[in-house]
Structure formats: structure tokens, C-alpha cells
Amino acid sequence: MAQGRRVERMAALIRREVSELLVNGIKDERVHQGMVSVTHADVAGDLQHCRIFVSVLGSEEDRQLVLDGLKAAAPYVKGELGRRLKMRRTPEVVFLLDKGLERGTTVLGLLGRLEADRVVRGDVPEGTGGDPADPAEATADAESGADDNSPVTENSPVTENSSVTENSHGD
Numbered sequence: 001m002a003q004g005r006r007v008e009r010m011a012a013l014i015r016r017e018v019s020e021l022l023v024n025g026i027k028d029e030r031v032h033q034g035m036v037s038v039t040h041a042d043v044a045g046d047l048q049h050c051r052i053f054v055s056v057l058g059s060e061e062d063r064q065l066v067l068d069g070l071k072a073a074a075p076y077v078k079g080e081l082g083r084r085l086k087m088r089r090t091p092e093v094v095f096l097l098d099k100g101l102e103r104g105t106t107v108l109g110l111l112g113r114l115e116a117d118r119v120v121r122g123d124v125p126e127g128t129g130g131d132p133a134d135p136a137e138a139t140a141d142a143e144s145g146a147d148d149n150s151p152v153t154e155n156s157p158v159t160e161n162s163s164v165t166e167n168s169h170g171d
Contacts, residue, residue: 034058
């Protein structure tokens with residue numbers, strides 16, 4: 001297991017150093033076309049290969065330019081990593097585009113649009129915070145064992161799935 005911890009530690013160090021190189025070390029103008037950040041570094045178990053995932057905020061052209069600039073700067077990055085980390089053998093560096101943040105943003109946008117459409121249409125599925133005067137919800141609350149002796153006062157806001165008491169911060 002010590003081997004795994006060493007690989008994880010090296011990946012974290014490489015990620016930190018490459019992030020520093022993006023800010024201060026790499027002079028290629030293509031790399032500075034968009035906002036570039038290192039999202040993940042994946043180091044092989046034998047420490048001979050390293051895949052560095054970067055996220056680029058900008059257009060598709062900017063992403064491609066940045067990736068081309070990083071690929072051109074890979075030998076420089078490898079040399080700097082060897083000097084800074086004082087490794088006997090420095091791993092081969094490959095830069096890859098990480099689209100995880102982009103996908104997450106797209107999914108959140110779609111969810112927001114679906115929620116807005118649902119509100120506009122008035123489609124509120126049963127049990128998702130619809131009309132509290134709805135007799136079906138009142139029956140469901142009674143059957144679920146909701147008691148009237150809860151610590152929530154009349155003036156305190158009640159939210160769905162709320163289990164916070166008045167003194168939740170230990171004061």
C-alpha cells in the first residue's frame with residue numbers, strides 16, 4: 001500500500017508544480033489563450049508516465065490552441081519537474097483536456113431549465129413541496145409519523161428534509 005501512497009503523493013506534487021509552471025514558467029502564448037487550470041494528474045504505478053488533465057475556459061478554438069501549446073511545452077515541463085522534484089527519472093508528460101467541468105455545467109444548466117419549465121407549466125410532482133393544504137400530502141404526513149412535537153416554532157422556516165434544531169451550532 002505504501003506504493004499507492006507514494007504514487008498519490010507524486011501526482012499531487014506534479015499537479016502543484018505544473019499549476020505553478022502554467023502561471024510563471026511556460027512562455028508560449030498559446031497556453032495563455034484561455035483560463036487554464038490543472039484538474040487532475042494521473043501517474044502510473046512505476047512513475048514513468050503521467051497524464052495531466054487540464055480544463056480550459058474559453059471557446060473550442062482556444063481549447064485546441066492551449067492543448068497544442070501544452071503539448072509543445074511538454075519537454076520543458078518534464079525537465080522542470082525533474083529539477084524541482086529531484087526525481088531520478090522524470091515521467092513522460094502527456095496533457096489531456098478534461099471536459100468534466102464542462103459536462104457538469106451543462107447538466108446543471110439543463111436541470112435549471114427543466115425546473116423553470118416545470119414551474120411555468122405548473123407541474124409540481126406529488127411530494128416535492130407542492131400545496132401544503134393538499135389533503136393527499138396531509139394524509140401522507142400523518143401516515144409517515146410526522147409528530148406535532150417537533151422543535152420547529154411557528155416563526156421558524158420549515159424546509160423539506162429539514163432536521164436542524166434551533167441550537168444546531170452547539171451554542
